Amino acid sequence: MIGQTATSDVILRTERVSKQFGKFTALKDITAEFRRGAITSIIGPNGAGKSTYFNLLSGAFPPTSGQVEFEGRDVTGLPQHKFAHMGVAKSFQITNVFPQLSTHENIRVALQALSSRYNIWTPRTSYKDLVVQADELLHRVGLWSRRGRLAGTLAHGEQRALEIGMALASHPRLLLLDEPTAGMSPEETRVMMDLIVQLAQERTVILVEHKMKLVMGISDRLLVLHHGELLAEGTPADIRRNETVKRVYLGQREH
Amino acid sequence: MHEASHISEPLAAAPRHRASWFELARQHRVLLSSAFLLAFPLVMPFTALAVNILIYGLYALGFNLLFGYLGLLSFGHAALFGTGAYLCGIAIVHFGMPWYAAIVVGVLGGVAMAAAIGVLAIRTRGIYFAMVTMALSQCVYYLFYQAIDWTGGENGLRGINVREISIFGLKFDFIDPLTRYYVVAAFVILALIFLSRILASPFGAVIEAVRENEARARASGYNVTATRLIAFILSGAFCGLAGALQALHLSIVPIEIMHYETSGLAVMMSLLGGMGTFFGPFVGAAVFLLLENLVSLWTVHWQLFVGAVFMVCVLFFPKGIWGTLLQRVQK
Numbered sequence: 001m002i003g004q005t006a007t008s009d010v011i012l013r014t015e016r017v018s019k020q021f022g023k024f025t026a027l028k029d030i031t032a033e034f035r036r037g038a039i040t041s042i043i044g045p046n047g048a049g050k051s052t053y054f055n056l057l058s059g060a061f062p063p064t065s066g067q068v069e070f071e072g073r074d075v076t077g078l079p080q081h082k083f084a085h086m087g088v089a090k091s092f093q094i095t096n097v098f099p100q101l102s103t104h105e106n107i108r109v110a111l112q113a114l115s116s117r118y119n120i121w122t123p124r125t126s127y128k129d130l131v132v133q134a135d136e137l138l139h140r141v142g143l144w145s146r147r148g149r150l151a152g153t154l155a156h157g158e159q160r161a162l163e164i165g166m167a168l169a170s171h172p173r174l175l176l177l178d179e180p181t182a183g184m185s186p187e188e189t190r191v192m193m194d195l196i197v198q199l200a201q202e203r204t205v206i207l208v209e210h211k212m213k214l215v216m217g218i219s220d221r222l223l224v225l226h227h228g229e230l231l232a233e234g235t236p237a238d239i240r241r242n243e244t245v246k247r248v249y250l251g252q253r254e255h
Numbered sequence: 256m257h258e259a260s261h262i263s264e265p266l267a268a269a270p271r272h273r274a275s276w277f278e279l280a281r282q283h284r285v286l287l288s289s290a291f292l293l294a295f296p297l298v299m300p301f302t303a304l305a306v307n308i309l310i311y312g313l314y315a316l317g318f319n320l321l322f323g324y325l326g327l328l329s330f331g332h333a334a335l336f337g338t339g340a341y342l343c344g345i346a347i348v349h350f351g352m353p354w355y356a357a358i359v360v361g362v363l364g365g366v367a368m369a370a371a372i373g374v375l376a377i378r379t380r381g382i383y384f385a386m387v388t389m390a391l392s393q394c395v396y397y398l399f400y401q402a403i404d405w406t407g408g409e410n411g412l413r414g415i416n417v418r419e420i421s422i423f424g425l426k427f428d429f430i431d432p433l434t435r436y437y438v439v440a441a442f443v444i445l446a447l448i449f450l451s452r453i454l455a456s457p458f459g460a461v462i463e464a465v466r467e468n469e470a471r472a473r474a475s476g477y478n479v480t481a482t483r484l485i486a487f488i489l490s491g492a493f494c495g496l497a498g499a500l501q502a503l504h505l506s507i508v509p510i511e512i513m514h515y516e517t518s519g520l521a522v523m524m525s526l527l528g529g530m531g532t533f534f535g536p537f538v539g540a541a542v543f544l545l546l547e548n549l550v551s552l553w554t555v556h557w558q559l560f561v562g563a564v565f566m567v568c569v570l571f572f573p574k575g576i577w578g579t580l581l582q583r584v585q586k
Contacts, residue, residue: 058474084476092474098467109464112457113476118485120458127457170476 011036011174011204012057017066019052026052027228029066034221036173039196039205041215044225045248050208051093051178053225057206058090058176059083070174084113089172091163093179093208099152103143106151106162108134110169133169141165141195157188164195175199177207181214193218216240277585284533285451289444292537293437302432304548306439308541310501311524313443315536316450317493318521323531324454325486326466328381331372331388333517334395335491337508338368339498344412344508345405354417358442358499365495366488368395373487377480389515396513412508429503439500446493451533453489462486494521527568529578538577 012034019027027049034040044050056063062077069075070086083090098106111130116122125131138144141161146154151162160180167175180196181189196205197218209215215222222239224232232242239245280287292309299305314336321327343361346352352360372395376387399406406412420427420438427434453459464472465482473479502508511517520543528539546564550557572579 060470060474079478080473081476081478084474090474092470096468096471096474098464098471100467101463105460109460110475112460116457117461117477118458120453120456120485120489122457123452123455124457124460125455166471166475 009036010034011071012206013069014053014056014063015067015069017053017056017063017068019049019056019061020064025228027056027063030225030230032223032230032233034174034204034206036204037200038220039200039207039218040221040223041219042206042208042223042225043210043212043215044231046210047227048225049228050210050225052228054090054093054176054178054206054208058088081113084170084172087170087173088176089167089170089174090176091160091167091178091180093182095156095159095163097151097154097159097162097166099150101151103146103149103151103154103162104131104134104138107137107165107169110166111137114170137165137168140168142191157184157192160184160188160192161195164192164199168199172203174204174206177205179208179210181209181211189214285444285447288447288534288537291534292440292443296433296436301548302436304544306432306436306504308537308544309436309439309443310497310504311520311544312537312540313446313500314494314497315521315524315528315540316446317490317497319525319528319530319532319536320450320453320462320493321486321490322522322525323529323535324459324466325462325483327483327487328385328522329376329388329487329490330385330515330518330522331376331390331392331395332490332494332521333513333515334372334392335365335369335494336498336501336517336521337399337513338395339365339495340502340508340512341399341406341412341498342495343499344415344502347417347502348412348414349405354420354503358496358503361499361502362492362495365491365493365498367491368495369488369491370484373484373491377484377487389518392513392518393515396510396515399513400510406508406510409510411510412502413506415502415506415508417503417506435504439504442496442500446496450493454533458482458485523565525575527565527575529575529581532575532578532581535575535577539575542576 010033014030014032016029016031017027018025018029030053042050042053055061056068059075059078059080067074067076070088075086098109101109108130111133112127116127138147141164143158143161143165146158151159154162177196181192184192193214196207199205207215216236219236222234222236223230224239224245226248231248232239232245296302296305318329318332321329339361342364343357346357346360347354372388372391375391376384379387400408417429420429427438429435429438461477461482464477465479469479501512524539524543525536526539527542528537529535543561546561547557550560568575574582
């Protein structure tokens with residue numbers, strides 16, 4: 001019964017979503033709600049279906065069955081580019097910037113997506129507000145000194161920060177992050193986690209993370225996936241106490 | 256904007272690129288390109304060849320917008336070029352339209368054909384896009400081939416006799432090669448201005464973004480399919496104009512203009528000159544046509560020679576002649 005339970009403090013919910021790839025069931029009947037203003041982490045061992053679930057939430061592809069609802073509206077099967085306009089932004093698991101464009105232009109292009117995208121006559125530099133906002137976002141994610149560099153030449157951690165900057169460009173109410181610290185050094189990871197906590201003060205954050213320890217401290221709620229199914233859900237304390245989770249996840253060698 | 260409160264460093268401390276002469280040249284690319292094109296016939300042995308280079312350069316430029324800047328390889332651009340030529344010719348021969356109106360008809364023909372082919376092909380990508388555009392352009396070829404009453408079929412559309420061109424009361428002798436060159440050059444320069452504005456515009460940024468990273472562009476809120484279609488149609492406008500000028504220049508539209516070899520020509524010229532460079536298509540057209548003209552003086556197998564040059568270019572200078580030159584100068 002969709003709609004009845006969708007209150008204003010639920011920003012996103014999935015109703016029995018499943019995803020098949022050929023004969024392989026990557027996700028099975030996941031029903032979950034994400035609270036507005038919270039940091040919710042989706043965790044689980046490798047192959048648990050985290051990325052598939054993330055892709056359903058961010059509109060990269062539609063579920064085979066079930067429904068995705070954003071702010072009470074059915075968004076199942078909506079094309080990807082519409083998500084940005086609705087207020088949903090995402091970062092990718094694999095670093096995903098525009099490598100041959102400058103760092104500044106990367107963010108400016110992301111900002112432009114919400115306003116003047118089909119103008120073929122006026123110079124893009126004449127949209128001064130976008131240039132200024134792009135500079136502000138560069139500051140925000142700590143890339144001011146890399147302004148003119150080609151994004152492809154940035155260090156790994158810097159590219160990830162740039163991605164966050166691009167995601168913020170659409171002033172998203174919901175920020176989806178797929179393993180934002182993947183491949184980062186401990187120092188870069190710490191900076192990124194601080195940034196995420198800071199960002200979450202103004203918007204809802206959902207992140208997918210493989211390293212459970214990393215998100216325990218910052219998450220308000222956790223979803224644990226295992227073999228494409230929702231194994232457990234709750235506060236970090238709940239999850240820590242959960243025997244099933246301990247068995248399938250914590251029993252493994254800690255990452 | 257609340258994010259601004261986090262700024263700790265002064266905004267003015269941005270590390271900026273020094274405005275080198277290279278940057279200056281880039282900013283004035285239309286001016287420099289135009290100046291070169293205006294001086295070009297003076298160094299050329301035959302003006303008729305210079306006109307050919309202009310027209311094919313414009314054709315390759317339209318193709319390059321799609322191929323070099325957006326990263327879509329079309330193998331059906333002959334249909335756009337040919338439609339421009341045929342419609343311009345038909346407007347003159349069958350409807351007795353003045354030359355300038357016929358050019359407009361040609362451009363609109365290129366646009367309409369691009370829209371039709373684009374809508375059908377744009378959802379495919381990579382090699383499939385190349386194949387679909389090629390197949391569709393072959394359909395267009397046969398359509399024009401069969402419409403003998405309108406197009407002259409196999410014999411081509413004859414009788415596009417524009418002898419005199421009058422602009423604001425000034426009369427120009429279109430038979431005179433040099434005058435003809437400058438009339439064509441005027442349109443090419445207009446096209447250069449238009450292209451430069453497109454590339455500098457927000458939509459130009461979208462084109463680059465889609466080429467650079469489609470998934471990211473989509474996630475940022477860009478409709479990639481729409482972007483491609485618009486770019487394809489814009490490309491059709493340039494190619495339609497090139498075709499219309501070709502019809503006026505040759506005073507006949509041969510059916511070969513629609514042949515897939517003409518599509519291949521655009522690919523070759525763009526690659527030779529340098530894909531994704533502003534002036535590269537003209538360099539590519541010039542090198543190709545000069546080779547064709549010079550080598551065919553002593554052997555009928557000129558294509559062998561051009562093919563060898565093309566292969567050397569693709570293998571050792573993937574950025575093309577102009578692209579490689581720009582890269583050298585920049586460093």
